[in-house]
Amino acid sequence: MxxxxxxxxxxxxxxxxxxxxxxxxxxxxxxxxxxxxxxxxxxxxxxxxxxxxxRTKWNGIAPAKPVGWGNYQTMVQDPQAAAAVGHTLWLTALFVPSSILLGMLIAIALNQKIRFVAFYRTCIFIPYVASAAATGILASFVFNPQFGAANDVLRRLHLPAQQFLESPSQALVVICVIALWGEIGFTAVIYLAALQDVPVALMEAATVDGAGRWRVFWHVVLPQLRPVTVFVAVWQTITAVQLFDLVYTTTRGGPLQSTETVVYYIYKLAFQTQRFGYGSAIAYGLFAVTILLTLGIFWYSRRSRMEAF
Structure with a gap:
């Protein structure tokens, strides 16, 4: 009208x-x-x-049998599921802080005015865009206890050879190192973009007031990186919790199930033992935990007025 x-x-x-x-x-x-x-x-x-x-018991062939919430009750009492959760939490605790710290340090180094800096930035990002499966296959050769390059370096340094992926106490740490090699480029690029967005006037004002380089970084630059740090922490936590391809291509959950993460356990239940109902229940449990974790960090960032999202 x-x-x-x-x-x-x-x-x-x-x-x-x-x-x-x-x-x-x-x-x-x-x-x-x-x-x-x-x-x-x-x-x-x-x-x-x-x-x-x-909510069913189904092997993919016979008709599904309704079991209600039985699969979820079994999940709570399953010792293998609890062990997989423990391995995933340990991997996350190793991977997330390391990726944040290393990514920040590499970004600071690549933010300097040095020769061939564009080449270095490209090199640090290439592992991230490479196939994770290919990275895992390559790493299995590098960390092979018999003829791997890692043990060859240790022998040249007159250090004892290690079992790496064949040792129950070392395998998960080695997988974390491999994951860092593949993911550190993403974190570095995110921090590099954030560093270039820090107002130059703030750093110049702090320098004029007598602050050294370390104090400028700690009191001026680092607070400007807090929203990016929250975002990277959420992203890398989800990456660690859902890690599957590296485990599949390197250890298949071994040795002695020491690297069996939650996602690999779901894969084994669904596609090796044909327990599709129980595997789906654990997948939904992982989904719920991921959502709650993301919402918790989102709420914290809003409450502390960090515009990370």
Whole structure:
């Protein structure tokens, strides 16, 4: 409906804004819809189906038998699931702080005015875009106890050879090192972008006031990196919790199930023992923990006024 208004003795028309907003919304959905519908179908439908499977006992062949919440009750009492959770937590505790610290240090180094800095930045990012499966296969040769390059270096340094991926006490740490090699480029690039966004005026003002380089970094630069640190912590935590490909290509959960993470345990249940219902229940438990962890960090960042998201 068109209305009229008086302006300096003349009548002018005022077009309602609601139809215009509706047209803009429809135009936007017309562009987004063709891509959004397949994505939603490929994510929501499998998620709903997996939840329905998690309430059944099904081997993929015989008809599914409803068990209600029995799979979830079994999950709480399963010692293998508890061990997989412990391995995942230990891997996360090793991986996340190391990736944050190393990524920040590498970003600081690459933020300096040095020769061939663009080449160095490219080299540090290449492992991240490489296939994780290929990284795991390559690392299994590097850390091979008999003919691996890692033990060859130790022998040249007159140090005792190690078992690495064949040792129950070392395998998970080695997998963490391999994961760091593949993921550190992402963290470094994120911190590098954040460092270049720090206001130069703040650092110059601190320098004029007599602050040294360390104090400028600690009191000026580091507070500016807090939102990025929260984001990186969330991202790398999810990466560690969902780690599968490196475990699959290096140890297959061994030796003695010392590297069996939650995701690999889900894979073993579903595709090796055909316990699809129980595997889906553990997958949903992992999903719930990941969501709660993300929401908790999101709430903390909002509460502390860190615009990380």
């Amino acid at each position: 068109t209305t009229f208004a008086l302006s300096r003795g003349r009548a002018t028309t005022v077009t309602p804004r609601k139809p215009r907003r509706t047209r803009r919304a429809l135009t936007g959905w017309a562009f987004v819809g063709p891509a959004a519908i397949p994505i939603l179908g490929l994510s929501i439908f499998p998620a709903v189906w997996a939840f329905l499977i998690s």
